[in-house]
Amino acid sequence: MTETLGWLLNIRNASSIDHVQVSLAAPWASGNAFWVILGCAAALAASLWFYAKFHRRLGGGARYALGATRGLLLALLIFTLADPILQVTATNDPEPVVYAVFDGTESMTIADDLPVETREALAAVVGLQTQGSSAALGASGSAAASRAQWLQAYLQNPNGNLLTRLAEERGVQVEPFIFDGQNTSRLRRLLGEEENEDATEMADAAVQLTTEGRVTALGDMLHDLSTQHRTSRLASVLLFSDFAQNAGAPPLNASRGGMSPVERVGAPIYTIGLGVQSAVDIAVDVQPPPKMKKAERATIAVRVNQSGLTGETVDVNVYAEPLEGDSLTGMSRIPVGTATLTLDSSVMYVDMPFTPEQAGRFAFIAEIEPQIGEATLENNTSVRAVNIIDDYLRLMFVENEPTWEWRFVKEVFHRDRLVGMRGFRTFLRSADPKVRQNNELFLPTLTPQRSEFFANDVIFLGDMPGNALSDRFCEMTKEFVGQFGGGLVVIAGPRFGPSQLNGTPLADMLPVKVDGSMAIRDDKEFDLRLTPLGLQTDFMQLGETADARDNAEAWKSLGKLPWYQPVQGVHSQATVLAEHPFDLCSDGKTPQPLIAIRRYGAGEVVYVSFNELWRLRRLHGEKYYRQFWSQLINRLGLSHALGAQKRFVVRAERDQYLVDEKALISVEAYDENFEPLSAATLPGGALQGEIETPDDVGRPLAPREIAIPELRTGRFEIRVPISRQGQYVVRVKDPVTDKVSEVRFQATGASAELRSAVRNVSLQNEIAQQSGGLAVELEEVESLLDKIELKDVREEVTRNEPLWGTPLWFVLVVGLMLGEWYSRKRANLA
Secondary structure (H helix, E strand, C coil), X not given: CHHHHHHHCCCCCEEEEEEEEEEECCCCCCCCCHHHHHHHHHHHHHHHHXXXXXXXXXXXXXXXXXXXXXXXXXXXXXXXHCCEEEEEEEEXXXXXXXXXXXXXXXXXXXXXXXXXXXXXXXXXXXXXXXXXXXXHCCCCCHHHCCHHHHHHHHHCCCCCCHHHHHHHHCCCEEEEEEEECCCCCEEEECCCCCCCCCHHHHHHHHHCCCCCECCCCXXXXXXXXXXXXXXXXXXXXXXXECCCCCCCCCCCCCCCCCCCHHHHHCCCEEEEECCCCCCCEEEEEEECCCCEECCCCEEEEEEEEEECCCCCEEEEEEEEEEEEEECCCCCCXXXXXXXXXXXXXXXXXXXXXXXXXXXXXXXXXXXXXXXXXXXXXXXXXXXXXXXXXXCCCCEEEEECCCCHHHHHHHHHHHCCCCCXXXXXXXXXXXXXXXXXXXXXXXXXXXXXXXXXXXXXXXXXXXXXXXXXXXXXXXXXXXXXXXXXXXXXXXXXXXXXXXXXXXXXXXXXXXXXXXXXXXXXXXXXXXXXXXXXXXXXXXXXXXXXXXXXXXXXXXXXXXXXXXXECCCCEECCCEEEEEEEEEEECCCCCCEEEEEEEEEECCEEEEEECCCCHHHHHHHXXXXXXXXXXXXXXXXXXXXXXXXXXXXXXXXXXXXXXXXXXXXXXXXXXXXXXXXXXXXXXXXXHCEEEEEECECXXXXXXXXXXXXXXXXXXXXXXXXXXXXXXXXXXXXXXXXCCCCEEXXXXXXXXXXXXXXXXXXXHXXXXXXXXXXXXXXEEHHHHHHHCCCCCCCCCCEEEEEEEEHHHCHHHHHHHHHHHXXXXXXXXXXXXX
């Protein structure tokens, strides 16, 4: 009955009709059905009168029947002129959808050296004996086939494959996708954008498979799937890949909302692995410390991974190469050390001491000579860039009067080797003016000269009254963060609070929305609660290990907090790192933020809703307290040029590029007072420089002059085409000092995809396990036919369409017309 009614109302696969409503869309009838009813009644009455007056020879019953039939036809015509719209709400049982997602990255071009048994099993599952699948493997034969060719052969197997059998035997709709991309992994549909593609067309999808993706970012791909391509009919996902995750968000880690990209898909993921699990290969990974200082001893760690080479002996060579800074002409590779290593385990470490003699940005490079039988050579070299500083971080702490936080932060950074006594300065409003003039710790004014103010790296803003913050200070702070990439830390205090910033330029920079009417809340003690993103943020890591439980235990040292400063809400661009366990913002949904961060222009702003972090000292002394503040200023300060160096900064967008890409070279250029340079004041209207490129064998060619045009006032950019592998050097002359700043970058011919020759089996298994699916090899894929979970899909559908366009209307009109015609024939009236 429901199926018949659904057909009449033009609703397919309806298990129940829940609601039916008719409305009138014609302007003359909309909102006033009286005239429609009156017209229909008049048509019915006129028809009855016609038959009663002019067909008296018919019996009374026949006259009234024919009159009613004709009247209903006329009424239907009038009703049609009123443009009736049928609104039907029904529950459907559509066929479930299975997404087949294929890896389209460069690692799929790797031709694995497969064992004989595996190769024979694959040949059987792809139907190698047939002409169609054999052609997909190429003329070189199955032994040299790449991962992508095995996959194409499987999809083109005329004997069928899992995808076609799912459609034919289990009645599902299979939709094929591929993920690829240059900087991340984006999902795109194969076989066009139609949702009803027949799974039997998988052979056509196989032809469209490419291997052009430069990175594998499974987390980003799954996020794309759960947002851009999400459907309520999704029952399962089949993921064909080698799972060589090397970019983007991790697929298994929780993000905003506490769910991982795998969990956000909301359906079991069945992972089908391509590629060998082990191969003859050696990979090197250089791990220099994140911060290094000139003339101070550091340790360069090198991690060596190997498979199939146990017992062999290799030499690990490490050297440093300058990338940018003042003129580096004549500087070449700086030897760090060489170590001879006997490979007796799959993972080994080498530590090499190094004392840098120059400052600047350096690339640390570790190399191992190629070994016989290696599957890929791209991972025999590892490069990591580090800033070596010959300077100190400059911190400016603005506070109204001494607080415990002010005292302990000062002590921490006075003993920090990257800050020291020279780097920490404070403006203390309550300090005696003579002290501010004579003690070098204190700043005499809140708004010194621009050259002095912008030489700072991080500004701490404590519990200051709003009338003490001049417009000049606010505007310079805004420029300091937005233009020069400085860091700003706003620490709320119990006396004035961040509400004092309401209406100032600083309020627009905060991660939170402040309200001048909100006072501190100190009625109940509480425990700070870390958010999932807070657990992943670098400066929030206080534990001895990366384990989240260890970090949470360290934060318990803070104890219960007696108060905090509430805010109206959280800025849309902010990331909340710690929140109140039960108090909410003005919207009644968002927990009150306790620690939050937001990117503002080139810099970042951190908000702390209390000045009680010194309580981290109560159980473990300075251990966790020092760790938090040191990690925070390292993030806010060391990611940019230090001090006055930020006046003229030459940068490459990346340290490594691929051939055929274009390298972006940017220059931030200001004068002595940190006012932005303009092209109108420069000879030729641009910055002058030169570029040194490699020849066909990687040797440097003679430099050629370049002009770097102005993008906007204070910023100059040029894109350099990369045509050969090797080192590129760009030198730019500072028009103020005539000094030359230099930046170097490498060009390689292969992407990160070829740095690993083996499949990431552990990630494959974990994705399947976390989603509730299964992990299998390509040669075992047919076993999934009866194991794939196809949950019942029910969806409520509401449709609005003209009633006269439904089969019901056609049946009524034709039925009445045929009924009247037949009756008139029987009565000898036609």
